[in-house]
Amino acid sequence: MSAPSDRDxxxxxxxxxxxxEKLFKETDSLRKELETKNILDSCRGSILAxxxxxxxxxTRLSFHYAMVxxxxxxxxxxxxxxxxxxxxxxxxxxIRMIDGYAPDVIVIxxxxxxxxKLAADICAAPVINGGDGSNEHPTQAMLDLYTMQKxxxxxxGAKVGLMGDLAHxxxxxxxxxxxxxxxxxxxxxIAPSELQVRPEVVDSLSHVHVEKAETYVNVIRxxxxxxxxxxxxxxxxxxxxxxxxxxxxxLDRSSLSKYSKLPFIMHPxxxxxxxxPDLDALSIAKYFExxxxxxxxxxxxxxxxxxxxx
Amino acid sequence: MSAPSDRDxxxxxxxxxxxxEKLFKETDSLRKELETKNILDSCRGSILAxxxxxxxxxTRLSFHYAMVxxxxxxxxxxxxxxxxxxxxxxxxxxIRMIDGYAPDVIVIxxxxxxxxKLAADICAAPVINGGDGSNEHPTQAMLDLYTMQKxxxxxxGAKVGLMGDLAHxxxxxxxxxxxxxxxxxxxxxIAPSELQVRPEVVDSLSHVHVEKAETYVNVIRxxxxxxxxxxxxxxxxxxxxxxxxxxxxxLDRSSLSKYSKLPFIMHPxxxxxxxxPDLDALSIAKYFExxxxxxxxxxxxxxxxxxxxx
Amino acid sequence: MSAPSDRDxxxxxxxxxxxxEKLFKETDSLRKELETKNILDSCRGSILAxxxxxxxxxTRLSFHYAMVxxxxxxxxxxxxxxxxxxxxxxxxxxIRMIDGYAPDVIVIxxxxxxxxKLAADICAAPVINGGDGSNEHPTQAMLDLYTMQKxxxxxxGAKVGLMGDLAHxxxxxxxxxxxxxxxxxxxxxIAPSELQVRPEVVDSLSHVHVEKAETYVNVIRxxxxxxxxxxxxxxxxxxxxxxxxxxxxxLDRSSLSKYSKLPFIMHPxxxxxxxxPDLDALSIAKYFExxxxxxxxxxxxxxxxxxxxx
Numbered sequence: 001m002s003a004p005s006d007r008d009x010x011x012x013x014x015x016x017x018x019x020x021e022k023l024f025k026e027t028d029s030l031r032k033e034l035e036t037k038n039i040l041d042s043c044r045g046s047i048l049a050x051x052x053x054x055x056x057x058x059t060r061l062s063f064h065y066a067m068v069x070x071x072x073x074x075x076x077x078x079x080x081x082x083x084x085x086x087x088x089x090x091x092x093x094x095i096r097m098i099d100g101y102a103p104d105v106i107v108i109x110x111x112x113x114x115x116x117k118l119a120a121d122i123c124a125a126p127v128i129n130g131g132d133g134s135n136e137h138p139t140q141a142m143l144d145l146y147t148m149q150k151x152x153x154x155x156x157g158a159k160v161g162l163m164g165d166l167a168h169x170x171x172x173x174x175x176x177x178x179x180x181x182x183x184x185x186x187x188x189x190i191a192p193s194e195l196q197v198r199p200e201v202v203d204s205l206s207h208v209h210v211e212k213a214e215t216y217v218n219v220i221r222x223x224x225x226x227x228x229x230x231x232x233x234x235x236x237x238x239x240x241x242x243x244x245x246x247x248x249x250x251l252d253r254s255s256l257s258k259y260s261k262l263p264f265i266m267h268p269x270x271x272x273x274x275x276x277p278d279l280d281a282l283s284i285a286k287y288f289e290x291x292x293x294x295x296x297x298x299x300x301x302x303x304x305x306x307x308x309x310x
Numbered sequence: 311m312s313a314p315s316d317r318d319x320x321x322x323x324x325x326x327x328x329x330x331e332k333l334f335k336e337t338d339s340l341r342k343e344l345e346t347k348n349i350l351d352s353c354r355g356s357i358l359a360x361x362x363x364x365x366x367x368x369t370r371l372s373f374h375y376a377m378v379x380x381x382x383x384x385x386x387x388x389x390x391x392x393x394x395x396x397x398x399x400x401x402x403x404x405i406r407m408i409d410g411y412a413p414d415v416i417v418i419x420x421x422x423x424x425x426x427k428l429a430a431d432i433c434a435a436p437v438i439n440g441g442d443g444s445n446e447h448p449t450q451a452m453l454d455l456y457t458m459q460k461x462x463x464x465x466x467g468a469k470v471g472l473m474g475d476l477a478h479x480x481x482x483x484x485x486x487x488x489x490x491x492x493x494x495x496x497x498x499x500i501a502p503s504e505l506q507v508r509p510e511v512v513d514s515l516s517h518v519h520v521e522k523a524e525t526y527v528n529v530i531r532x533x534x535x536x537x538x539x540x541x542x543x544x545x546x547x548x549x550x551x552x553x554x555x556x557x558x559x560x561l562d563r564s565s566l567s568k569y570s571k572l573p574f575i576m577h578p579x580x581x582x583x584x585x586x587p588d589l590d591a592l593s594i595a596k597y598f599e600x601x602x603x604x605x606x607x608x609x610x611x612x613x614x615x616x617x618x619x620x
Numbered sequence: 621m622s623a624p625s626d627r628d629x630x631x632x633x634x635x636x637x638x639x640x641e642k643l644f645k646e647t648d649s650l651r652k653e654l655e656t657k658n659i660l661d662s663c664r665g666s667i668l669a670x671x672x673x674x675x676x677x678x679t680r681l682s683f684h685y686a687m688v689x690x691x692x693x694x695x696x697x698x699x700x701x702x703x704x705x706x707x708x709x710x711x712x713x714x715i716r717m718i719d720g721y722a723p724d725v726i727v728i729x730x731x732x733x734x735x736x737k738l739a740a741d742i743c744a745a746p747v748i749n750g751g752d753g754s755n756e757h758p759t760q761a762m763l764d765l766y767t768m769q770k771x772x773x774x775x776x777g778a779k780v781g782l783m784g785d786l787a788h789x790x791x792x793x794x795x796x797x798x799x800x801x802x803x804x805x806x807x808x809x810i811a812p813s814e815l816q817v818r819p820e821v822v823d824s825l826s827h828v829h830v831e832k833a834e835t836y837v838n839v840i841r842x843x844x845x846x847x848x849x850x851x852x853x854x855x856x857x858x859x860x861x862x863x864x865x866x867x868x869x870x871l872d873r874s875s876l877s878k879y880s881k882l883p884f885i886m887h888p889x890x891x892x893x894x895x896x897p898d899l900d901a902l903s904i905a906k907y908f909e910x911x912x913x914x915x916x917x918x919x920x921x922x923x924x925x926x927x928x929x930x
Contacts (some may be wrong), residue, residue: 009896026824037355037359038355038357038414039355039383045657045658045659046658047658047685047688055397057387057399057404057407058407060388061385061387061407061408061411062411065357065385065411066383067415068357068383070386071436073659073688075684075685075688076388077677077681078680078696078699079388079389079699087675087890088890088892089889089890089891089892090897092897093889093890093891094677094890095910096679097681097889097906097911098681100908100911100912100913100915101681101682101912101915102685103685104658138705146729152823156922244481257455269399269403269407270397270399270403271397271399271403272397272398272399277400277402288406288407289409291407291409291410292411295411295412296411315742331684340740347665348665348666348667348724349665349667349693366716367697367709367714368717371695371697371717371718371721372721374695375667375695375721375722375723377697379692386698389698389699430801466753523884536634579709579717580707580709580712580713580714581709581713582707582708582709587712598716598720601717602720602721605721607719619850
């Protein structure tokens with residue numbers, strides 16, 4: 001057993017600005033190397049253990065591709081149904097077992113908030129939080145920031161709209177904590193009142209300027225980025241409320257055509273109804289580029305974590 | 311986004327005879343190399359993305375073994391249940407994401423006819439159709455042809471019986487289109503009328519000689535190959551019709567003992583009741599050899615596709 | 621098709637003492653090499669086929685890590701649900717297919733007793749039994765013996781309590797046969813009468829000294845090792861009997877505190893209620909070390925099996 005260390009990546013609350021600067025430099029450097037070579041030797045001989053106890057495609061696969069591209073090996077836990085968890089084994093015992101096989105780094109997703117921290121408390125290997133319920137998803141925030149920096153040159157001074165089911169979104173929570181480390185950033189939380197950002201998220205922000213809005217209509221002109229997340233019908237206690245509001249959270253070409261200046265559109269994906277595919281060909285639609293960036297940012301993160309840099 | 315190119319392998323309708331000649335030469339060459347070396351370096355540093363959205367063992371595993379044997383890496387999508395598709399993500403978004411991670415080649419199976427073509431329309435990486443519903447299964451046809459050529463020396467002039475549920479069989483459709491590229495080939499479609507080959511399949515054949523029969527009894531003497539596929543009870547609208555006919559589609563030693571000359575027996579596998587295991591030890595039973603050939607043919611196909619040969 | 625050979629690892633009934641001696645020497649040697657190198661070249665170019673038709677975490681993952689650590693490749697069959705077995709393919713056809721792709725070694729788990737032997741009868745590749753129903757789990761016995769030898773210096777003369785649902789435990793059966801190959805070993809079978817060791821297991825022991833007890837209370841003072849397995853409520857025909865007995869099979873600090881001398885506590889894991897986590901920090905708790913040992917013992921077993929040593 002070991003205490004969680006600087007090598008664990010659990011929350012963006014405690015990651016300083018300087019960390020991102022080094023990470024994104026590494027990302028650009030790996031990306032350049034991968035233009036001329038398919039698979040690098042950076043992490044030859046290292047093993048990544050992926051443990052996804054909740055469904056995942058993007059996070060799981062982008063970590064897998066990332067590790068293979070930097071020359072490492074991936075051993076996946078497999079679907080939970082095929083595992084001893086189905087026999088009643090505790091989370092702690094399962095994690096301790098995998099850590100005992102001595103992987104060089106562990107990525108874990110579990111629906112319980114705090115589970116990644118719990119794993120880090122147990123494991124000798126560094127643990128990366130791949131999403132712990134509605135709590136955090138720090139590596140998503142990393143690729144979000146990287147995408148913003150690429151598109152705008154700097155994150156300082158950015159005006160960011162976060163729209164959708166903010167109450168249950170680990171993505172927008174982690175991104176909020178991360179943006180708070182930069183200067184002169186404004187966050188506009190755009191959601192119906194029952195799905196607005198949780199008070200404890202806003203309370204832990206110290207640096208960023210915060211505004212709230214019920215729809216994007218009045219704030220979109222001011223934004224550099226409109227970051228959209230899913231708004232699920234089943235989250236509404238009043239079905240009628242959903243019917244009244246859904247139009248305000250579904251973007252398409254026609255709804256955006258009335259604005260002369262538009263922000264970049266981002267989304268952690270998967271999307272369902274909130275972004276119409278007729279937007280995909282627009283130059284402001286950056287969500288697929290964002291997903292691609294994820295692989296490179298995670299490759300850099302794995303390389304730094306395995307080599308003990310923090 | 312890129313147009314489907316010559317590098318995609320979607321349908322045997324458009325694959326010329328010369329392609330098979332080069333492919334089978336490569337197959338024989340790889341096979342020989344693999345006799346003395348366990349894993350080759352032909353595709354060292356390349357990544358195969360396998361995406362099987364329908365159950366598969368043979369196709370999925372033979373592609374996996376094939377890629378490993380030529381030195382490449384395989385990143386599997388995993389079971390659909392563990393993926394964002396379960397969250398409502400579209401097929402197009404899922405495929406676009408994986409293509410964004412820059413694999414060198416993609417193999418995809420999906421139950422919707424035309425889905426492999428749709429993936430090829432989206433992807434920068436070459437796409438190989440691993441079975442698109444009842445439409446096509448071109449790599450199965452390749453290993454079928456390779457097996458026939460090995461057994462008979464040439465495909466020209468072959469007399470091939472295709473027996474079973476031809477109406478719903480992508481295997482026999484793809485094989486028909488492929489056989490049509492050779493000279494003096496005869497195809498005997500052997501099936502009850504309600505499960506006979508679909509008119510559009512026969513209509514698109516221009517070169518091959520076509521006959522139909524309700525059972526193999528009257529035609530087996532003329533055949534070089536009897537290619538059997540599954541005949542599923544649930545396909546029959548009339549259960550009594552199934553009971554009347556099933557004996558005509560289930561082969562065993564006793565039913566074949568009355569013929570002095572027998573064709574080679576082939577089957578894409580898995581089999582259920584249509585081939586009795588008492589046939590397995592006969593020298594005419596070639597279905598396990600056919601499955602083994604699949605790995606070598608797919609290794610050659612992957613090598614050619616990755617290196618941009620068509 | 622090939623006869624099962626000395627290279628197959630199916631049962632501890634037929635494995636002589638000398639085999640363990642060589643295996644454990646190899647284990648120690650690999651372990652030492654892995655202290656300074658993350659991944660060895662011992663089995664570079666070899667392929668392990670893992671086929672787990674029943675849920676497994678520890679056995680599946682420890683074989684996977686073991687093979688990667690000695691430089692080999694692993695191709696997993698995947699969950700049964702995603703396979704042709706769901707289409708009605710027989711076990712024999714599935715195994716024959718995989719063997720046809722020429723892996724260097726196969727590890728198989730299936731719920732049917734004797735299934736590993738059946739696979740070995742079919743396969744050209746050596747087959748390792750990863751658990752065949754309630755019959756055997758020989759590689760678990762290997763890591764159990766290895767752990768005992770590490771802790772006590774020698775297995776000769778050991779006093780071993782096996783406690784829990786012995787009637788349905790492949791683990792304690794395989795361990796019994798293995799212990800029977802050493803000198804002056806005593807086995808204490810500790811279980812309620814309806815879950816006691818099966819007569820055919822004891823009948824096949826020729827060398828070991830056997831005793832039976834209903835609870836550990838009267839024998840624990842004599843033991844070097846108390847090997848605990850799960851005791852599942854649903855195994856009892858009388859629920860009241862379970863309630864009466866369960867305390868006798870659940871160990872915690874308080875229940876053990878009354879003994880001045882305690883044996884090492886072992887468990888194949890996963891555990892459910894039978895070992896309280898408050899034991900984990902005790903120096904006699906050896907089950908996590910046992911699980912870790914599993915990876916090294918399996919690495920040595922794979923290396924020896926692939927290289928044809930027996």
